[in-house]
Amino acid sequence: MHEMSLAMGILQIVEDAARAQSFRRVRSVFVEIGELSAVEPAAIRFCFDAVIAGTLAEGAVLNVVEVAGEGLCFNCHQTVPLAARYDPCPACGGYPVQATGGTEMRVKELEVE
Numbered sequence: 001m002h003e004m005s006l007a008m009g010i011l012q013i014v015e016d017a018a019r020a021q022s023f024r025r026v027r028s029v030f031v032e033i034g035e036l037s038a039v040e041p042a043a044i045r046f047c048f049d050a051v052i053a054g055t056l057a058e059g060a061v062l063n064v065v066e067v068a069g070e071g072l073c074f075n076c077h078q079t080v081p082l083a084a085r086y087d088p089c090p091a092c093g094g095y096p097v098q099a100t101g102g103t104e105m106r107v108k109e110l111e112v113e
């Protein structure tokens with residue numbers, strides 16, 4: 001389950017930001033999760049709640065913003081919506097479609113006090 005290491009990565013970002021901006025509490029964390037990132041929003045929430053216990057982020061809410069997948073079709077050279085990696089191009093039915101968007105997870109914003 002790679003969500004646990006991702007959750008620890010989120011906590012690391014929060015703690016670094018806390019040091020840099022000297023805030024004491026985090027109310028909520030906004031993360032973008034790409035449709036093609038293979039990250040389960042429910043799993044990352046669960047892991048996040050586990051890793052923030054006893055830290056300055058304890059009790060913080062993890063808000064997940066899902067980002068749609070996007071790819072570039074090598075057959076028709078269009079940028080197309082992509083629901084899953086290795087899907088055929090929805091425009092022309094061709095292959096391959098290289099994933100170009102919605103492939104990662106990143107921390108977008110922190111709400112602090």
Ligand SMILES: [Zn+2]
Pocket residue numbers: 073074075076077078089090091092093094
């Ligand atoms: Zn195509």
